[in-house]
Amino acid sequence: MAAAALCWALRAARQVLPSACPRQVRSYYVDWRMLRDVKRRKMAYEHADERLRINAIRKNSILPRELQEVADKEIAALPRDSCPGRIRNRCVLTSRPRGVKRRWRLSRIVFRHFADHAQMSGVQRAMW
Amino acid sequence: KDKSAASKDSTPETSKRQEDGAETPKQQLLDIIGNMKVEVSYRKKLQQLKASESKKQALNKLEGLDSEGSVPQGTTEDTQRGKPLNPELVKAASAVASSLPLNKKQTESELLAQLRRHEETTDKQKKGGAINIRNVISEMTVKRQTPAQRSARLSSRISLQLDEDGRRIRPERASAQSDSRRSLKVGKRLNIFTKASTEPEDTLKTVSSPTIWDLEFAKEVAAVTAQPPRNGFEEMIQWTKEGILWEFPIDNEVGMEDDAEFHEHIFLEKHLEGFPKEGPIRHFMELVICGLSKNPYLSVKQKVEHIEWFQKYFEEKKELLQEI
Numbered sequence: 001m002a003a004a005a006l007c008w009a010l011r012a013a014r015q016v017l018p019s020a021c022p023r024q025v026r027s028y029y030v031d032w033r034m035l036r037d038v039k040r041r042k043m044a045y046e047h048a049d050e051r052l053r054i055n056a057i058r059k060n061s062i063l064p065r066e067l068q069e070v071a072d073k074e075i076a077a078l079p080r081d082s083c084p085g086r087i088r089n090r091c092v093l094t095s096r097p098r099g100v101k102r103r104w105r106l107s108r109i110v111f112r113h114f115a116d117h118a119q120m121s122g123v124q125r126a127m128w
Numbered sequence: 129k130d131k132s133a134a135s136k137d138s139t140p141e142t143s144k145r146q147e148d149g150a151e152t153p154k155q156q157l158l159d160i161i162g163n164m165k166v167e168v169s170y171r172k173k174l175q176q177l178k179a180s181e182s183k184k185q186a187l188n189k190l191e192g193l194d195s196e197g198s199v200p201q202g203t204t205e206d207t208q209r210g211k212p213l214n215p216e217l218v219k220a221a222s223a224v225a226s227s228l229p230l231n232k233k234q235t236e237s238e239l240l241a242q243l244r245r246h247e248e249t250t251d252k253q254k255k256g257g258a259i260n261i262r263n264v265i266s267e268m269t270v271k272r273q274t275p276a277q278r279s280a281r282l283s284s285r286i287s288l289q290l291d292e293d294g295r296r297i298r299p300e301r302a303s304a305q306s307d308s309r310r311s312l313k314v315g316k317r318l319n320i321f322t323k324a325s326t327e328p329e330d331t332l333k334t335v336s337s338p339t340i341w342d343l344e345f346a347k348e349v350a351a352v353t354a355q356p357p358r359n360g361f362e363e364m365i366q367w368t369k370e371g372i373l374w375e376f377p378i379d380n381e382v383g384m385e386d387d388a389e390f391h392e393h394i395f396l397e398k399h400l401e402g403f404p405k406e407g408p409i410r411h412f413m414e415l416v417i418c419g420l421s422k423n424p425y426l427s428v429k430q431k432v433e434h435i436e437w438f439q440k441y442f443e444e445k446k447e448l449l450q451e452i
Contacts (some may be wrong), residue, residue: 066448
């Protein structure tokens, strides 16, 4: 238990190994859910081509059905996190899963905060 | 220069006109100076035109062999025009000197010396193209050092500044510098073809055996020279070098080095050789190719990889397909 807690504490830091960069890069994500979302996005990017091609075989009226069933099984065998549908567009600053505007990648509360402090370029309070 | 001298001479004369009563010498003076001014300005314009023409000719033809042929014609014309002016200038100088109350002979001699200097400079400008100007400039820089060095030498002699070895190394250094600079400037034109002769060989030799110590040294040097940015501009420059910031004006095709022509994107049937010519697979692949040919976002490599993946996939499933 204590060892697991230590490992968790270490991972919370999420250090990037200094492979080629001269200075240490330490990035903290807001919370674990954001981290998992980041992992899912990376996996989805890696498997995107395969998924596209296997789906092209599946969603087909020309190829025989047996081939399509085989393709179904193949795509189910891919890791679950490689599916793009599992990605949630969270707020970039607060990791809020709901109320996020896509253009700014911010939740409504953060957006309002910055807009009121005039830190959002071209955003103005509506008045008509 | 002559205009300024003439104007300077004219102002004390105007003050003296009020004082003195004699009119005829002053009328003569005024006439001469008036004539002088007009002639000098016209002469200056001519000289400037000639100088610009000669410079253009020298720039157009490299070593100026042609310019030497064309410029002496101009110089002869100018000297012919210049010579008849000189006695008039002498007369004007003598008249000016006579009008001033100070030592007339001294002022005359000074004015004539000034005129001679002006003529010398203008003749030099006329004769020289880019070549003589370069020589003049090179000479000028060398000479500019010497007065400072002379003063330094004087001061060193006065203060008896001795270096570590007990000698005065400064004049030697200066002479060495001037000699090296002279030799460099003499050899400047010649060194155009002898550049980069031995450097690439040395670099090739060193790259083949980079030791760990060399790498460490290189890392140290990079770490030391990478100073933190002093202002926002330097920060932005650093970010652009790292790739965090895009380069402005934004180039939409950064990183996209698609050298392929349009026909390689559209006519992809040649990649379909590994597939059977009839059957649903062929039909399917033709549809795939149709879709790829309309895709502007993929490079030719990516499209070819796409088709090859399908080829692999269908080869693996051959047994299955044969059962059907």
